[in-house]
Amino acid sequence: MSVKIVYADGTVGEVADANAALEIYRHSTSHLMAAAVTSLFPDTHLGIGPAISDGFYYDFARPQGFVAEDLQKIEKRMRELASMDLKYEPSIIAKEEAIEYFTGQGEHLKVELIQEKAGERLSCYRLGDFVDFCTGPHLVSTSQIDPESFRVLNMAGSYWKGDEHNQQLQRIYGTAFLTSEELKAYLTQLEEAKKRDHRKLGRDLDLFSISEEAGPGLAFWHPKGTRVRLLVEEFLRKELYRRGYEFVTTPHVARDALWKTSGHYDYYRQNMYVFNIDEDEFVLKPMNCPGHIQIYKSQMRSYRDLPLRFAEFGTVYRYEKSGVLHGLLRVRGFTQDDAHIFSTREQVGDEISALIDLVLFVMKSFGFDQYKVELSVRDESKKEDYAGTEEDWHMAEEALTASLRARGIEWTRMEGEAVFYGPKIDVKLIDAIGRPWQLSTVQFDFTLPKRFNLGYTGSDGQVHQPVMLHRALLGSVERFLGVLIEHYAGAFPVWLAPVQVVVIPIAERHHEYARKVASRLTEADLRVEIDDRNEKMGYKIRSAQTQKIPYMLVVGDKEVESGTVSVRNRFQGDEGSRPLEEFLRIIEETVKTRSVRP
RNA sequence: GCUGGCGUAGCUCAGCCGGUAGAGCAGCUGAUUUGUAAUCAGCGGGUCGGGGGUUCAAAUCCUCUCGCCAGCUCCA
Numbered sequence: 001m002s003v004k005i006v007y008a009d010g011t012v013g014e015v016a017d018a019n020a021a022l023e024i025y026r027h028s029t030s031h032l033m034a035a036a037v038t039s040l041f042p043d044t045h046l047g048i049g050p051a052i053s054d055g056f057y058y059d060f061a062r063p064q065g066f067v068a069e070d071l072q073k074i075e076k077r078m079r080e081l082a083s084m085d086l087k088y089e090p091s092i093i094a095k096e097e098a099i100e101y102f103t104g105q106g107e108h109l110k111v112e113l114i115q116e117k118a119g120e121r122l123s124c125y126r127l128g129d130f131v132d133f134c135t136g137p138h139l140v141s142t143s144q145i146d147p148e149s150f151r152v153l154n155m156a157g158s159y160w161k162g163d164e165h166n167q168q169l170q171r172i173y174g175t176a177f178l179t180s181e182e183l184k185a186y187l188t189q190l191e192e193a194k195k196r197d198h199r200k201l202g203r204d205l206d207l208f209s210i211s212e213e214a215g216p217g218l219a220f221w222h223p224k225g226t227r228v229r230l231l232v233e234e235f236l237r238k239e240l241y242r243r244g245y246e247f248v249t250t251p252h253v254a255r256d257a258l259w260k261t262s263g264h265y266d267y268y269r270q271n272m273y274v275f276n277i278d279e280d281e282f283v284l285k286p287m288n289c290p291g292h293i294q295i296y297k298s299q300m301r302s303y304r305d306l307p308l309r310f311a312e313f314g315t316v317y318r319y320e321k322s323g324v325l326h327g328l329l330r331v332r333g334f335t336q337d338d339a340h341i342f343s344t345r346e347q348v349g350d351e352i353s354a355l356i357d358l359v360l361f362v363m364k365s366f367g368f369d370q371y372k373v374e375l376s377v378r379d380e381s382k383k384e385d386y387a388g389t390e391e392d393w394h395m396a397e398e399a400l401t402a403s404l405r406a407r408g409i410e411w412t413r414m415e416g417e418a419v420f421y422g423p424k425i426d427v428k429l430i431d432a433i434g435r436p437w438q439l440s441t442v443q444f445d446f447t448l449p450k451r452f453n454l455g456y457t458g459s460d461g462q463v464h465q466p467v468m469l470h471r472a473l474l475g476s477v478e479r480f481l482g483v484l485i486e487h488y489a490g491a492f493p494v495w496l497a498p499v500q501v502v503v504i505p506i507a508e509r510h511h512e513y514a515r516k517v518a519s520r521l522t523e524a525d526l527r528v529e530i531d532d533r534n535e536k537m538g539y540k541i542r543s544a545q546t547q548k549i550p551y552m553l554v555v556g557d558k559e560v561e562s563g564t565v566s567v568r569n570r571f572q573g574d575e576g577s578r579p580l581e582e583f584l585r586i587i588e589e590t591v592k593t594r595s596v597r598p
Numbered sequence: 599g600c601u602g603g604c605g606u607a608g609c610u611c612a613g614c615c616g617g618u619a620g621a622g623c624a625g626c627u628g629a630u631u632u633g634u635a636a637u638c639a640g641c642g643g644g645u646c647g648g649g650g651g652u653u654c655a656a657a658u659c660c661u662c663u664c665g666c667c668a669g670c671u672c673c674a
Contacts, residue, residue, distance in 0.1 A: 157601025
């Protein structure tokens with residue numbers, strides 16, 4: 001469907017593209033919201049109010065802020081204004097005139113924006129009594145906004161121009177869709193996301209907890225959560241050994257001297273836990289790289305030794321601001337599936353290719369098949385902020401893009417997003433309900449080899465400096481498991497499920513057979529429980545279903561007699577009886593293939 | 599860290615214009631011996647996040663503090 005719009009110069013047009021139309025629609029709804037807010041609260045001043053990926057927001061400056069009840073009032077006022085058929089009236093005026101007007105209105109933030117804008121003339125849109133400096137385009141009239149297709153959702157603080165040193169504004173979020181059905185679907189999806197919340201599932205499935213007494217941002221892994229964790233780690237460990245990595249183990253604390261050499265002491269101090277013992281100062285490690293470098297440096301290295309790939313499930317601790325902590329996704333103590341590759345310049349291209357293969361293989365194995373790749377490079381205008389030579393950056397970027405190109409992987413180039421010590425590739429996974437998660441990262445490092453004066457003897461007998469790559473596949477085990485829980489909504493694939501099978505005897509006389517069944521499966525290395533509680537079968541099934549256990553084996557008189565099990569699958573329900581050995585073959589195959597659905 | 603909201607039993611929540619706590623689920627005990635998502639009955643369980651204050655009296659009001667939630671900034 002096409003939407004009628006009005007451009008800044010007053011011409012009227014139509015937009016047929018659904019995405020473009022939605023963006024304009026949301027932007028216009030945000031103006032409607034601002035109009036509602038300024039009419040309800042005349043002492044409010046304006047920030048900016050764009051459309052965003054799933055709605056829109058508007059930032060307001062109001063000393064006393066807003067309270068939750070204000071949101072309802074605002075929404076109500078928006079409906080009233082929408083029904084008044086107000087026109088979005090554009091006008092093009094001189095910059096001077098605009099400054100004068102907004103200064104007169106006390107809109108100093110708008111004035112600031114206008115002053116920064118180049119050009120002599122600019123456009124404004126009027127909506128009733130509300131005038132905003134805006135390039136448009138907009139809907140023609142508020143009558144185009146379906147009062148049932150938008151919502152004012154929540155509010156939060158935000159910094160002017162996104163800078164925490166600036167004044168803090170009140171941001172009000174809303175969402176809008178072209179139809180009320182789409183709004184409804186969106187709200188349903190929010191509910192869905194809530195049901196998958198790993199913090200809730202972590203408790204319900206008894207996977208992990210975070211204790212107020214022990215401190216925020218520190219996860220305690222329960223037996224079932226630890227099982228999943230170990231399974232993930234075992235899978236990776238096996239795969240990494242297969243691909244030429246060596247595992248190493250490094251201490252959790254090290255003298256300040258190490259961190260001074262690495263530079264973290266100066267650049268990362270605000271995130272480090274530092275403490276004194278006797279005369280010495282120690283740091284709880286926030287990163288594993290200096291440790292791996294110690295191992296590299298423990299002996300002379302030759303080009304024949306390279307590449308060296310040191311891997312570690314390295315637990316690090318970083319002080320994070322209290323407001324950023326979030327379940328397992330953002331914690332203060334976490335385990336990186338870290339590795340550092342030391343290679344010659346000639347080898348680095350192959351290493352990156354191998355890494356990309358590895359990342360894709362690992363993600364696929366865990367059931368993710370959608371992803372986005374970002375290549376972060378330095379800000380060309382601020383080269384002095386970055387370490388490494390011109391040649392370093394060129395070589396690194398070349399190596400990264402060549403590998404991506406060779407695999408036909410599409411990527412987005414992120415200007416100015418590189419870390420100061422080198423460019424990187426980040427892989428963002430898309431989960432089951434379409435949300436992106438930043439996990440894998442491959443980063444060049446031009447500074448640590450220099451700081452630690454790393455070298456190897458080349459075939460020419462001269463000492464050369466190795467290239468160093470940091471890489472993590474899962475990022476951190478904690479974050480990855482959080483994402484995995486949400487991706488599967490707690491129903492892990494059979495190979496990762498903490499409990500794979502629960503045997504459900506119907507009555508007490510079937511307990512002995514149930515134990516026989518369970519021990520046969522346990523012998524085959526399956527994770528089995530028997531529910532021999534004094535309850536009805538339906539109760540036990542419900543209990544197993546809510547625990548998302550992949551298979552329930554019901555055993556009663558018939559099964560005891562025939563040596564079978566009645567198989568119930570958590571997704572499909574009752575599958576009927578089959579001989580125990582046959583079930584065993586099926587589940588073993590499911591585990592072996594790491595099949596997502598049993 | 600900042601803005602706003604919220605902390606009552608293991609979980610979800612009621613009680614909150616002040617009169618010292620309640621439900622459902624979970625747990626425990628007993629009865630029941632059960633055929634594909636909740637059998638019945640009984641019992642135990644809370645220094646109402648913590649400190650201070652106002653008051654004859656505080657889960658309810660004020661204040662400080664800790665934590666959680668939604669964002670912002672930052673990030674694996």
